[in-house]
Amino acid sequence: MQKQRAHRGRHGPELLDSRTTRFRLWAPDARKVSLIVVGAQTLPMIADEDGWYSIEAPYGAGTLYRFLIDDELEVPDPASRAQAGDVHAPSLVVDPDDYLWRNAEWRGRPWHETVLYEMHAGLYGGFAAMEAHLADLAELGVTAIELMPIAEFPGDRNWGYDGVLPYAPEAAYGSPEELKHLIDTAHGLGLMVFLDVVYNHFGPDGNYLGRYARHFFRHDQQTPWGDAIDFRRGEVRDFFIDSALTWLLDYRFDGLRLDAVHAIPDRSFLTELAERVQAAVEPGRHVHLVLENEDNRASLLTQGFIAQWNDDGHNVLHTLLTGERQGYYADYHPDTTDKLARFLGEGFVYQGQNNRRGEARGEPSAHLSPTAFVLFLQNHDQTGNRAFGERLISLTDPHALRAATALLLLSPMVPLLFMGEEWGARQPFLFFTSHHGELADAVREGRRGEFAEFAEFADEHTRERIPDPNAVSTFEDSRPDFGSRREPGHAEWHALYRQLLQIRHAEIIPRLPGARFLGAQVLGEAAALARWRLGDGSELRLELNLGATAVPVSVASAAAQLLFASRELPNAPCGQLPARTALLYLEKSS
Known part of the structure; x- marks a missing residue:
């Protein structure tokens, strides 16, 4: 076992020795700031330059504290490393160097080996309870788990996107030590651990920054959550970059998924974050930064970010699988098959074209590696933002879903699964919070x-x-039935996912470095043929028909090996691709 030296940022408490902590707060709009040590004393903090207040006090790990603003408002530390309860409770001094890592030599895995599995810690019962599921995921073929946001949020039931303390693990899920143990256990099983982080807004309850640091926000730019965060300020940039480094260095997460960066107006913040992460990570360690970005800025994927969630890919597949056309699916309904081919052949659907509102969206993407796109059929957003949280298995034909699953797990794009998907879970995933009043x-x-x-x-x-x-039942109804995956009706799906991931690990992953798009063509309604050149010179060919009728298709080369057929084809005529079918061939380089 080995201790690791923690990241030292400017924001938040710094344990100087076992009995002394330096407390700091950027509060440029406060006239006076004091440190309240719960159960002990209140100490005036020293006003430093540029709106900073600080004090070195004779208190070590385990100390509960708050800040008192202008003798009238008690607030938690916005860079609290842990809370003694909810967001309004006192902050807690922790020793970030105290955990003994069992897998201290873990250096992560290269990106092309990634098979992601998105999880909500609360629905598993917290960090400690999640550990019992990790071995099964590793055995299935998953190589990375991704936690929905865990930064401290109000209440104890939440998706996590209402967080207000972006350095502190949610107390309802467990302690910092339990989170580190979860990550340590995952690493021992060969699993990377990613974290979804929210740096584009704060939640509506428990954010006091506007009272004493109004320059955190800019009133001239709005986001769906209110005033934009002002990333022009160095203190603000440092606040979020130090948060990212805390998760990556103190907790040893293997990567971050940055939520909704299209709501971050200052692109230079993103590139600075990527540069500082790269500079801080020890040589030889794999750390990956992934974006969610509705703007489809392909250029960011050559500036320190390794991949982006491919909403375009999901949306066009969902439109074909379900026939749904409302909301943002309206952008994918006209010329849906053409958009399917563009997604398969170039990555993004929208690469500068106008959406339904007449707004140009996206940048060209065909030059990128297919591994720059994280593909999914379901995730927290696409399931949970439905009114009743229905999963895809309840919305489409099973043969079409099998075909789409073959695409998901055998294409050169990086696949992401949503918890329960692999056994065909039918419990909904609903939008839940625990707000009051x-x-x-x-x-x-x-x-x-x-x-x-x-x-x-x-x-x-x-x-x-x-x-x-806000109903407890909404949360409880969203909990997958983890014990049902081997029951009839579920075991077949679980076996399918295992089979496909075995093929991926044996035939696709070793050939991914250097892979590139070769384009795609429309075969007929809801059907396309796509090809990719893999890094060893092999060619991967996908014949996909999500429609209800067979379509003509050119016959694959005699040298091509059939990797997988999504359904039995004993009587399929030569040159015809049956309805709701996917075929994948690999023609190896000579």
């Missing part, structure tokens, strides 16, 4: 109002059937 009412009505433009929810009484996000 007026905020709870506003969230409930806001949630129902989101669906007012949908024809099936035009009636107010129908919208009232949408589950209340």
